[in-house]
Amino acid sequence: MTTTVQSELIAAIRNIPDYPKPGVMFRDITTLLGNPRAFRRAIDELVHPYAGTKIDKIAGIEARGFILGGAIAHQLSSGFVPIRKKGKLPHDTVRIAYSLEYGVDEMEMHKDALKPGEKVILVDDLIATGGTAEAAVKLLKQMGADIVAACFVIDLPELGGRKKLEALGVNVRTLIEFDGH
Numbered sequence: 001m002t003t004t005v006q007s008e009l010i011a012a013i014r015n016i017p018d019y020p021k022p023g024v025m026f027r028d029i030t031t032l033l034g035n036p037r038a039f040r041r042a043i044d045e046l047v048h049p050y051a052g053t054k055i056d057k058i059a060g061i062e063a064r065g066f067i068l069g070g071a072i073a074h075q076l077s078s079g080f081v082p083i084r085k086k087g088k089l090p091h092d093t094v095r096i097a098y099s100l101e102y103g104v105d106e107m108e109m110h111k112d113a114l115k116p117g118e119k120v121i122l123v124d125d126l127i128a129t130g131g132t133a134e135a136a137v138k139l140l141k142q143m144g145a146d147i148v149a150a151c152f153v154i155d156l157p158e159l160g161g162r163k164k165l166e167a168l169g170v171n172v173r174t175l176i177e178f179d180g181h
């Protein structure tokens with residue numbers, strides 16, 4: 001069942017066919033971010049299960065996870081930790097390689113960004129194959145984080161990312177789903 005809030009979020013997302021390549025429908029959240037009401041709704045929906053819970057850090061995945069994660073951190077009075085593509089962070093890092101549709105990439109975070117046992121919520125805009133989020137989860141576990149949840153606005157369930165994270169014992173929260181790519 002689609003709720004009113006879900007319909008509002010779906011309507012705020014722009015769908016761009018054949019981007020970045022033929023056959024792919026790109027779900028563009030810039031229109032949601034630019035819509036004051038939809039942006040607030042998305043953040044409110046993502047945070048409400050955790051209101052009143054002490055969350056030490058929000059870990060946001062570059063790039064769109066930074067925008068959502070910053071707003072969520074403010075709302076929950078948590079710190080924010082960036083998980084970045086390699087080579088962007090200035091201090092000592094922990095790094096992990098992960099698979100993309102074509103080839104591999106690496107992401108990293110500062111070694112001193114988290115203390116073991118800190119409660120962390122992982123945030124990104126979208127989960128597709130789950131390769132990106134899985135790598136982020138592995139990094140966070142390596143740092144000894146207590147991962148409370150992984151939150152995304154959009155799930156593409158056919159691509160299996162949610163199941164991949166759940167198999168790692170991660171509680172996954174998503175707001176809306178789209179079929180196919």
Ligand code: PRP
Nearest residue numbers: 062063064126127128129130131132161
């Ligand atoms: C997109 C999206 C997620 C990731 C999901 O990011 O923002 O981070 O792909 O895909 P997956 O579940 O199959 O791993 P992208 O790699 O395009 O980078 P960007 O956010 O920096 O633009």
Ligand code: MG
Nearest residue numbers: 062063064065
């Ligand atoms: Mg991304």
